[in-house]
Amino acid sequence: MTSQPNDHSVAIQPNENAKSPLFLGVDVGGTGIKIGLVDNVGTTLGFVSIPTEEPKGPDDAMRRVAAACDTLLTSLGYTRTDVARVGLGTPGSQNIAKGLLIEPPNHPHWHHFPIVQSLEEKLGLKVSFANDANAAAFGEFWIGTGERFHSMVLLTLGTGVGSGIIIDDHLVVGHNSFGGECGHIIIDPSPTARRCVWGGGRGHLEAYASASAVAARAKEELLAGASSILAPEAQTVTAKRLYEAASQGDAWSLGLIDETADYLAIGITTIVHTVDPGLVVLGGAMNFGGAKSPVGQRFLQRIRDSFRKLSFEYVADGTTIDFASLGGDAGYLGAAGIARTEYQKSL
């Protein structure tokens, strides 16, 4: 068993300006678990990443998380008693109120496990529980792109389309812990619509706008003879390669990215007409270079323009659409932020 953090460990130097109370944020992914010690204003005092080692199961992972937390705290001159609460984000499906994992599809050895109880016992600290995408949304809300807003929706464009919703400072967890699963809203009801990988639902936003869906759409078009510099690599094309080709001016690649923006705009219109958050944030790895890249700028502007055509003028005027700002840190930061919110409520 590896109880030591791996070489992704980063101990930021002790911060004498840290604002107590402190919180630990834990973000469980498919391959790695990120752990941050975060102060009361969202500053990361220290960070460590350990491998998930999924096949060893969740109890083993929580033991290693607890050990990594201790190592992180010690390296920064703290102990567990300096931590007010822990936030834990994991992939769904979950029962948030009961602290249970149900059947997370990418964690086959972690099904039906009381993960909150497991981590609470190992750390001797109260643990707040969240869906990983909801935690990321809360991170962006607390100290990221949403920090000046009271409501927002995050869409993370990665292998799937993750999502989280905050309404009037309150995270939408959902009656079945299924709140903010906007990747599974239906944007095309036709019987020939594309299918999701998870669950196989037809016409879901995720089936069009995730990185894997974009790669699948690209592959189909290239195999059908699309004119592009990517034609020779049709079988292996990825969203990243599409971005690179678009950056070189490949017209077909730019068109496919535009089309992806249009699909997203359909979903965003529906989301806005449902909860009217005032802010929609785009996170995840598939940002086509983001705000610093001409392709990313075009992608974002196309989403905004297409949304404006589909929505109502005053709603479009009052809705900001922008990129996320916390990158891969959003998950543990948001988990810490959720712990902070629940700690404050408990006082």
Next chain:
Amino acid sequence: MTSQPNDHSVAIQPNENAKSPLFLGVDVGGTGIKIGLVDNVGTTLGFVSIPTEEPKGPDDAMRRVAAACDTLLTSLGYTRTDVARVGLGTPGSQNIAKGLLIEPPNHPHWHHFPIVQSLEEKLGLKVSFANDANAAAFGEFWIGTGERFHSMVLLTLGTGVGSGIIIDDHLVVGHNSFGGECGHIIIDPSPTARRCVWGGGRGHLEAYASASAVAARAKEELLAGASSILAPEAQTVTAKRLYEAASQGDAWSLGLIDETADYLAIGITTIVHTVDPGLVVLGGAMNFGGAKSPVGQRFLQRIRDSFRKLSFEYVADGTTIDFASLGGDAGYLGAAGIARTEYQKSL
């Protein structure tokens, strides 16, 4: 000016068990304004309805509302001082935070008017403001079908598809006062999709599942030669006539109602995957006879079955879909309930 309530006035006999504090709920519609005196547990102590007389403008209407409130209170042995707060629901568009009507499409003489200030000045009481569909949702949530739930979504099937969302006991007002406009979610993105009456958006739920959309769909099919006992009245067919024909076993009518249920199920799936409320309530005049009618039962069951096919098993298991229970009273009751909630927060 008519300062007297019209003959819809109903003064329930003085109720010695009324639970104070009391609230006035005001529900402004296109043709009538409903006003109820409601106690702290949602019992209507008295009710009055006055005509809207839209062309006379909102200031005149608020003067008549204030007079009707006084008449109602007097008839029940109360005065304004017995009322803790007033709730006012009106059709959008609105700026809820500022208490303004913006451009309600069916109230052309009421545009850009500070209606909260107007009613507060006339009554000398604090007024809480809401969208009419949101108020109806809050009514069903407080003392109707949703009374045992903490979250719910109401869809009202009438001339349009109205909607309101409550999440964890909190009404979703929206950043642009556009929260819960689920009639305008996109269920069909195709360029030939049906259009909404208001705003003209394509593919919106309202363009398929409102009473007027159902009538339009029916008319088109009948004119195209559908075999039905309604064929002779193709030009004038309504959702009500469709219900009557379906009740007589008309197969085409039943099929069109099934298809309407399927459209609703697409929208409900998207709504549930966004906010996962645990309860979806169907209100409004178009309920095909509701729970007491075989056609209404079939309509509801078809929605449930179709939703189950489109969603995930555990989410469908954990989601109730049912008819509303307050009928046309939901609006003023919900307005009173919103006033009660804001009054409690102000203490």
